[in-house]
Amino acid sequence: MENDCKIVLNTGLRGVTIANTRICEVDGKNGRLIYRGYMIQDLAQASYEEVVHLLLHEYLPMAEELQPYRLRLAAEREMPTPVIAALRTCPPKALPMDILQAAVPMLANFDPDIADSSREAALRVAHRLVAKFPTIIAAWHRIRGGLDPVAPSPELGHAANFLYMLNGRAPEETAVRAIDTALVLHAEHAFNASTFAAREVASTQAHMYAAVAAGVGSLSGALHGGANAKVMQMLLKLGSPDHVADFVHAELDAGRKIFGLGHAVYNVDDPRAHILAPMSKALGERTGNPRWYEMSTLIEKTAKEIFRQRKNADIPVNVDFYSASLYYYLGIPVDLFTPVFAIARVAGWAAHVIEEQFGGAASKPVLYRPESEYVGDYCGPEVCEFVPLEKRRKG
Numbered sequence: 361m362e363n364d365c366k367i368v369l370n371t372g373l374r375g376v377t378i379a380n381t382r383i384c385e386v387d388g389k390n391g392r393l394i395y396r397g398y399m400i401q402d403l404a405q406a407s408y409e410e411v412v413h414l415l416l417h418e419y420l421p422m423a424e425e426l427q428p429y430r431l432r433l434a435a436e437r438e439m440p441t442p443v444i445a446a447l448r449t450c451p452p453k454a455l456p457m458d459i460l461q462a463a464v465p466m467l468a469n470f471d472p473d474i475a476d477s478s479r480e481a482a483l484r485v486a487h488r489l490v491a492k493f494p495t496i497i498a499a500w501h502r503i504r505g506g507l508d509p510v511a512p513s514p515e516l517g518h519a520a521n522f523l524y525m526l527n528g529r530a531p532e533e534t535a536v537r538a539i540d541t542a543l544v545l546h547a548e549h550a551f552n553a554s555t556f557a558a559r560e561v562a563s564t565q566a567h568m569y570a571a572v573a574a575g576v577g578s579l580s581g582a583l584h585g586g587a588n589a590k591v592m593q594m595l596l597k598l599g600s601p602d603h604v605a606d607f608v609h610a611e612l613d614a615g616r617k618i619f620g621l622g623h624a625v626y627n628v629d630d631p632r633a634h635i636l637a638p639m640s641k642a643l644g645e646r647t648g649n650p651r652w653y654e655m656s657t658l659i660e661k662t663a664k665e666i667f668r669q670r671k672n673a674d675i676p677v678n679v680d681f682y683s684a685s686l687y688y689y690l691g692i693p694v695d696l697f698t699p700v701f702a703i704a705r706v707a708g709w710a711a712h713v714i715e716e717q718f719g720g721a722a723s724k725p726v727l728y729r730p731e732s733e734y735v736g737d738y739c740g741p742e743v744c745e746f747v748p749l750e751k752r753r754k755g
C-alpha cells in the first residue's frame with residue numbers, strides 16, 4: 361500500500377522544501393539574499409565578525425559588544441601543535457580543501473567541549489571553528505612552501521589576521537576591506553549542497569566537527585565552491601579579451617558549462633555578484649591590470665547574449681564569477697580561492713548545525729532519510745541466484 365503511493369522525484373531536490381530555517385532566505389526569483397532578517401547589500405557594510413555574531417547569536421552586536429567578541433574569536437585562533445605537526449607530514453601537492461577537510465575532525469580531539477552536548481557547548485565549538493579555519497589554511501600554505509606557519513596576531517581583525525598569517529606581513533587596508541566583505545558575502549546561503557551535507561550529518565547527532573568536515577567536502581566540488589578557482593583558470597587560459605567570444609561560443613556549442621554562471625536557485629543574477637564585480641573593477645584599476653575584470657564582464661555579456669538568442673532565457677551570474685578576479689588581484693593563490701570560501705561559510709554551517717540539533721525553526725523528523733526507487737535490473741524482475749565463489753563463471 362505504502363509503495364503504491366510512492367512519488368519519485370528525479371529532481372535532485374530542486375524546488376523541494378525539506379525544512380524550515382530562521383537563518384537565511386535565498387529568493388531566487390527576485391535576486392534577494394537575507395541573513396537573519398538583513399539584506400546582503402546592507403550586511404556588506406559590516407565586518408565578518410559582526411555577521412558571525414548575527415548568524416550564531418541571532419542579532420547584530422552592539423558597539424560595546426563587538427570588541428570583546430573580536431577578542432573572544434581571536435583567542436581561539438591557535439591550532440594545537442599536533443595538528444600542525446600532522447599537516448607537516450602531508451605532501452606539498454595536497455589539495456588545500458583536502459587538507460582542510462582532514463584537519464577539521466583532528467581538531468575535535470583537542471576540544472574540551474567535545475563530550476558536552478549542550479547548546480552552549482555547541483556555540484563555543486562554533487566559535488573555535490570559525491576562528492581556526494583561517495589558521496589552518498594559512499599554516500598549510502606556509503608549510504607547503506617550506507616556511508614555518510605565522511602565529512595569529514590577536515591585535516588584528518579576522519580578515520586582516522588571515523592575510524597576515526598567509527603572507528607573513530601586515531596587509532594593506534584595501535586588501536583587508538575587500539577580504540572582509542568577501543567573507544561577509546560568502547558566510548551563508550541557506551540549504552545549498554554543503555550546508556545540506558553539514559545538516560544531514562548533524563541530524564544524526566554527530567558532533568559539529570563531523571558535520572563541518574562534510575560541508576568542506578561538499579564545497580570542494582567544481583559545481584559548488586570549487587567554481588571560483590575554475591573561473592580563474594579559465595581567465596588565465598584565455599589570457600586576453602581577444603579570445604573570449606570564440607571561447608564562449610565553443611563552450612556553449614559543445615554543451616559545456618561556463619563556471620561562475622548558472623545557479624540552482626537564482627533565476628536572476630546573484631546579488632553578491634553585483635557587489636563583487638565593482639570591487640574587482642576597483643582593484644583591477646588600482647593594480648593597473650584591469651584585464652581579468654574586463655574579460656569577466658565580456659564572458660558574462662557574451663554568454664548572456666547567446667543564452668537569450670538560443671534559449672530565450674537568462675543565465676544568471678553567480679558569486680564565484682567575480683570573486684575569482686577579486687582574489688587574484690589580492691594575490692591569493694588560485695588553489696586557495698575555495699578555502700577562502702570555506703573560511704567564510706564555516707559560520708553558516710555552524711549556525712545550521714546548531715539549528716538542526718537544537719531547533720529554532722519549526723520541527724521536522726530528527727533524521728533526514730529520503731527514499732530512492734530501485735532500478736537495478738541485474739537479473740530482470742527477479743533477484744539474482746547466488747552462486748558460491750568456486751562455481752562462479754564469467755558470461
Ligand SMILES: CC(C)(COP(=O)(O)OP(=O)(O)OC[C@H]1O[C@@H](n2cnc3c(N)ncnc32)[C@H](O)[C@@H]1OP(=O)(O)O)[C@@H](O)C(=O)NCCC(=O)NCCS
Binds near residue numbers: 680
Ligand atoms: C550551478 C549549476 C550546477 C546549477 O545547475 P542546475 O540548476 O541544475 O541547472 P541546469 O544544469 O539544469 O541548467 C539549466 C540549463 O542551463 C544550462 N546551464 C546552466 N549553467 C550553465 C553554465 N554555467 N554554462 C552553460 N550552460 C549552463 C544547462 O546546460 C541547462 O541547459 P539545458 O536546459 O539546455 O539542458 C550549474 O549552473 C553549473 O554547473 N554552473 C557552473 C558551475 C558553477 O558556477 N557553480 C557555482 C554555483 S554557485
